[in-house]
Amino acid sequence: MNIVGSALASIVVMFAIWQQYDPRVMIAFVVCLALSEVFVKIRWRLSVVCRSCGFDPVLYLKHPEQAAQKVKEQLDLRKQDPKYLLAKPLNLPAIPAEKAKALQAKEKGRLVSRSV
Numbered sequence: 001m002n003i004v005g006s007a008l009a010s011i012v013v014m015f016a017i018w019q020q021y022d023p024r025v026m027i028a029f030v031v032c033l034a035l036s037e038v039f040v041k042i043r044w045r046l047s048v049v050c051r052s053c054g055f056d057p058v059l060y061l062k063h064p065e066q067a068a069q070k071v072k073e074q075l076d077l078r079k080q081d082p083k084y085l086l087a088k089p090l091n092l093p094a095i096p097a098e099k100a101k102a103l104q105a106k107e108k109g110r111l112v113s114r115s116v
Contacts, residue, residue, distance in 0.1 A: 006032035052090055
């Protein structure tokens with residue numbers, strides 16, 4: 001669908017600029033295709049982030065501490081926001097104490113409190 005849209009956009013640009021067929025339309029097609037791919041990538045990147053807790057799996061793969069910090073900030077904001085006082089609490093997974101100690105000993109990421 002992106003290819004068809006890019007082809008139509010480049011044809012419109014071609015007729016708007018040159019009023020006839022011109023081989024330079026291929027350059028406009030490539031530019032339109034690149035722009036559509038950029039927008040698809042941005043849309044995908046924004047849809048991956050969890051809307052309730054703020055977890056970002058792409059950021060977690062590169063920088064786990066930054067991802068944990070973003071989740072902690074989002075949960076702190078949620079805790080202070082009055083519209084969530086009567087809302088259903090988040091169903092975050094519980095980590096047993098011994099597993100938490102083992103993860104921290106291996107330095108395998110950062111734990112976030114469940115007190116939301």
